[in-house]
Amino acid sequence: MTLKHRTFSAVRWTTAAAVVRALVQLAQLAVLARLLVPEDYGLMAMVAVVLGFATVFTDMGVNSAYVQRQDVTPEQRSSLFWLNASFGGGLTLLVLFCSSFIAGFFGDERLTPLLMLASITFVVIALGQQVKMTAEKTLDFRPVALIEITAALVGFFAAVIAAYSGWGVYALILGAIVNATAVTVMAWLFLARGWRPMWRFQYSDVRSFLGFGGALVGNNIVNEFNRSIDLLLGGRMLAASALGLYSLPRQVVFQIQGLVNPIITRVGFPLIAQVQGDIPKVRSIYLKTLNMTAATNAPLYLGIAFFAPEVVTIMLGEKWLAATDLLRLLAIWGFLRSTGNPVGSLLLGMGRADLELKWNLAMLCLVPPLLWMGSHYGTLGLAWSLLGFTVVMFIPGWYVLVRPICKAGLLEYSIATLRPLLIAVMAIAPAHYLTLAMTNVYLHMIVAVLISAPLYMGLSFLLNREWLVAMRQLASPGRTPKNNTV
Known part of the structure; x- marks a missing residue:
């Protein structure tokens, strides 16, 4: 298969996996x-902050280096596997040991057993991560997609059964553990293809990967801090119930991003890595992925922003209506944030994790003080701070991260990002105003979709x-592109 055929095949399968996983997660939500x-969601948000930071260290970035490198030897691969397993086991032990101290930081001892249970996922994920990344490296996403879909369904049923049984917040953690275990087991059954790691670990095998991975880990630590600082501050300054009211609409927004962005970024990273020596081709791939991401996300996020009360009522129930304004603000922020996501594939594919690290270090100096001030005005203050900062950093983000790597101009970058947003406003605003008089939320949403789509x-x-x-092209598997360029 040509590179373009393999790319479209990979995107189709990541699309299927992302859509089903997102629908399952939304159903679970x-x-x-x-x-x-x-x-319960406030407690889980605090657990998620800790797990998010710890996850950065699960492989020390070596799996991304493994995908980026095209000349990995069997000895290096085995050493990398045992390195992954060691990191995963070490993180599980570290979180077990630190759980009571972390609970003391947040001022809620209920977090201790939750963190201890959730830490199991680190070692489970580490044991299957490299096997799965090997398939992604070769753009063989079909079996990966089927595994992720199956695991998402199994985790969903486990969480729902536990919640019906009265497990409370433990139902959320159980679902995550079952999901991770299913992925690892099926990865070895269906992706390993007979491969088994040698009983070998040599530092010389992994040294060059750790060099790339070290910059990536440093970047991911800072990025995770910037990503989670609102929950970290909220956990310290707000009650668990208030944080839950904020974190659930935030989770809805991230679920939408999880529906679309992985379709593009998971394929974009190895694809850009394969053509990294051809800057015009890299620029073309990046701008196309940016446009596809923005055009697919725009109607989803803008639809949520325009119809926030209806979305809350249908998806979460009337007891969550107090979160309506939060959902509206976070939806607009979510769109702008999602369009910045493909730059990660660009930087990793070009081997420039160091540039992303420098950018995120700069953000680390700006984001926490801004959100700390916003947190004094409650959850709405946090949401407004996030949105305002993201708008302000639109042009600086292009200038520092995109322009020097692929030579994309500000105009073409802005068109790829903002044109879908304007189109979505032009399509959804009339539907919103034409359906204002409808009182049945389900009929309201159906008619609005029939008008706006x-x-x-x-x-x-x-x-x-x-x-x-x-x-x-993505919807037509048998369709043959007219040329083999990407």
Whole structure:
């Protein structure tokens, strides 16, 4: 298969996996939001902050280096596997040991057993991570997608059964553990293809990978801090119930990003790595992935922003209506944040994790003080701070991260990002105002979608036809592109 054929095949399968996983996670969110209380989600948000930081160290960035490198020897691969397993086991022990101290920081001893149980996921994930990354490295996403879909369903049923049984917040942790275990077991069954690691670990085998991975880990630590600082401050300054009211709409926004962005970024990273010596081709791939990400995300996020009360009622239940304004602000922030996500694939594919680290270190100096001030005005203050900062950093982000790597101009970067947003506003605003008088939320949403979806597609045909062509190619597995360029 040509590179373009393999790319479209990979995107189709990551699309299937991302859509099903996101739908399963949204279904889990909708079911559990009715069975659990905001306090449960507040506790889970604090656990998630800790796990997010610890996850950065699960492989010390060597798996990304493994994907980026095209000349890995069997000896190096085995040494990398045992390095992954060691990091995963070490993290599990570290979180077990530190759980009571972390609970003391947040001022809630209920976190101790939750963190101890959740730490199991580190060693479980580490044992199967490299096997899965090997398939992704060769753009063989079909079996990976099927495994992730199956694991998501198994984790969903485990969480729902536990919640119905009265396990409370433990249902959320159990679902994550079951999901991780299913992925690892199936990865060895269906992706290893007979490969087994040698009983070998040599530092010389992994030294060069740690050099790349070290910069990536440093970047990921800072990035995770910037990503989670709102929850970290919220955990210190807000009650668990208030943090839960903030974290659940935030989770909805991240679920939408999880629906679309992995389809592009998981394929974009190895794809850019394969053509990294051809800057015009790299620029073309990046701008196309940026446009595809923005054009797919825009109607979803803008739809949530316009119809926030209806979305909260349908997805979470009426007891969460106090989170409506938060959801609206976070949806707009989520769109802008999601369009910045593909730059990670660009930088990793070009071997420039160091540049992303420098950028995130600069953000580390700016984001925490801003959010700390915003947190004094409660959850809405946090949301407004996030949105305002993201808007301000739009042009600096292009200038520092995109322009020097692939030579994309500000105009083409802005068009790829903002044109879908304007098209979405033009399509959804009329639907919103035409359906204002409807009182039945389900009928309201159905009619709004029937109005806005054709409008968005029609306007995209006129103003962003490249996105529709790409979507048609993805939806037609038998369709052969006219040329083999990416």
